[in-house]
Amino acid sequence: MSRLIVVSNRVPIPDKTGTAPAGGLAVALQSALEARGGLWLGWSGQSCAEDRIGPLQMLRDGNIDYALTDLTERDVEEYYQGFANRVLWPICHYRLDLAEYGRREMAGYFRVNRFFASRLLPLIGENDLFWIHDYHLIPLAAELRRQGVKNRIGFFLHIPWPAPDVFLAMPVHEEILSSLTAYDVLGFQTEHDRENFAACLARQGLGNRLDKAHFALGSRTFTARPYPIGIETNEFVTLAQRAAGTTLHKRMLDSLDGKGLIIGVDRLDYSKGITQRIDAFETFLKRNPDSQRKVALLQITPKSRSEVPEYEAMQRAVAEQAGRVNGALGTVDWVPIRYINRSLRRPALAGLYRMAKLALVTPLRDGMNLVAKEFVAAQNEADPGVLLLSRFAGAAHELKDAVLVNPYDVEGTADAIARSLTMPLEERRDRWKSMMNALRANDVFTWCDTFLGDLSRYEQVE
Numbered sequence: 001m002s003r004l005i006v007v008s009n010r011v012p013i014p015d016k017t018g019t020a021p022a023g024g025l026a027v028a029l030q031s032a033l034e035a036r037g038g039l040w041l042g043w044s045g046q047s048c049a050e051d052r053i054g055p056l057q058m059l060r061d062g063n064i065d066y067a068l069t070d071l072t073e074r075d076v077e078e079y080y081q082g083f084a085n086r087v088l089w090p091i092c093h094y095r096l097d098l099a100e101y102g103r104r105e106m107a108g109y110f111r112v113n114r115f116f117a118s119r120l121l122p123l124i125g126e127n128d129l130f131w132i133h134d135y136h137l138i139p140l141a142a143e144l145r146r147q148g149v150k151n152r153i154g155f156f157l158h159i160p161w162p163a164p165d166v167f168l169a170m171p172v173h174e175e176i177l178s179s180l181t182a183y184d185v186l187g188f189q190t191e192h193d194r195e196n197f198a199a200c201l202a203r204q205g206l207g208n209r210l211d212k213a214h215f216a217l218g219s220r221t222f223t224a225r226p227y228p229i230g231i232e233t234n235e236f237v238t239l240a241q242r243a244a245g246t247t248l249h250k251r252m253l254d255s256l257d258g259k260g261l262i263i264g265v266d267r268l269d270y271s272k273g274i275t276q277r278i279d280a281f282e283t284f285l286k287r288n289p290d291s292q293r294k295v296a297l298l299q300i301t302p303k304s305r306s307e308v309p310e311y312e313a314m315q316r317a318v319a320e321q322a323g324r325v326n327g328a329l330g331t332v333d334w335v336p337i338r339y340i341n342r343s344l345r346r347p348a349l350a351g352l353y354r355m356a357k358l359a360l361v362t363p364l365r366d367g368m369n370l371v372a373k374e375f376v377a378a379q380n381e382a383d384p385g386v387l388l389l390s391r392f393a394g395a396a397h398e399l400k401d402a403v404l405v406n407p408y409d410v411e412g413t414a415d416a417i418a419r420s421l422t423m424p425l426e427e428r429r430d431r432w433k434s435m436m437n438a439l440r441a442n443d444v445f446t447w448c449d450t451f452l453g454d455l456s457r458y459e460q461v462e
């Protein structure tokens with residue numbers, strides 16, 4: 001078996017506390033890689049002055065060798081906070097209004113991708129298989145090809161690929177699009193994303209579509225397919241079952257004092273639809289006064305990308321909104337929204353999911369959303385909670401038996417909350433069983449094996 005080299009911007013650096021890394025990418029990849037072994041290169045999370053970049057830090061944890069690189073302060077500002085998170089992220093999430101394009105940031109993005117390529121080059125063996133992840137590193141294969149790398153290189157996009165009219169509004173869309181053609185296998189979360197990508201190629205007259213999945217450009221061919229990412233389904237079931245009886249579980253139950261728990265878990269990000277969700281919850285409470293004091297929404301929202309102005313603004317907006325609703329509707333002994341900005345460890349989260357009657361997973365746009373999948377896996381089969389899911393999350397393509405909502409429709413979402421909280425047990429069980437079947441059929445190991453199987457077998461079409 002060839003050695004696998006994974007590259008992603010964010011790496012779950014092993015630490016002594018075992019704290020969960022932020023974001024679905026790191027969690028999913030780590031479980032998949034642990035089983036297979038390999039080398040994982042990424043950013044250390046540290047920045048330094050230009051003349052202080054040292055050699056790669058090498059660490060080993062279980063089956064995985066980590067190679068971590070620092071970036072300069074300028075790199076982080078231009079590549080990560082700039083082009084990746086103020087241009088690509090908003091555009092891929094259909095927020096052209098929030099995209100702040102600048103040539104300096106764009107140049108920084110390509111420069112850092114060249115830098116990642118230069119860090120990789122000395123580590124590469126002839127048969128190594130490359131798997132590059134997410135929007136930070138789109139140009140990496142093209143940089144490696146320029147340096148003569150002939151190995152098979154795959155790419156997986158964890159976030160949505162937008163419709164052509166949105167994508168093509170981005171300056172430098174041509175460079176971004178054509179650099180993707182340097183990969184052998186391109187993976188998207190859904191069929192819809194792959195078709196948006198294919199439509200962008202067609203609109204730009206870039207290459208020919210040979211069949212549904214194969215494309216040709218000049219002397220190269222590549223394939224693009226959906227590979228919906230999964231979770232460690234069985235492990236998560238066990239985590240949730242074990243959580244009952246822990247101190248946190250007991251404290252939570254005591255504090256609920258018979259009230260029904262509704263849960264939301266998201267990075268603090270404008271794509272997650274948190275303000276629309278709080279509006280919907282408020283509308284639900286106002287329209288259903290009998291439910292007041294009988295439910296509590298626990299919104300767990302770790303801060304994210306705080307140096308990016310749009311995220312900073314969002315932090316203020318959500319805190320104010322939660323405070324306003326609690327002020328308007330709360331009573332001396334009831335707080336409608338419990339809003340916390342800390343991340344919890346996975347076992348604690350699993351226990352809270354299991355305790356909840358309802359999860360609100362209502363992103364305005366999301367590549368997949370693994371919270372939706374984890375919530376389903378955590379449920380007690382005898383009395384499962386309900387998943388209320390945005391139809392604009394990749395997960396909605398698989399979890400068709402969730403209660404699907406349009407998160408822009410606040411009143412519709414409020415009605416769906418009411419319906420979910422009174423859903424008969426039999427219907428809850430039926431929906432849960434069908435969603436659980438989907439999670440068992442496609443867990444994170446299947447995702448990884450399918451992608452890597454396709455990549456390792458990929459031959460350039462003559």
Ligand code: F6P
Binds near residue numbers: 010022023304305
């Ligand atoms: O899943 C999308 C993603 O952007 C990952 O690439 C990333 O690791 C995660 O969300 C968290 O974001 P960040 O790395 O910017 O903290």
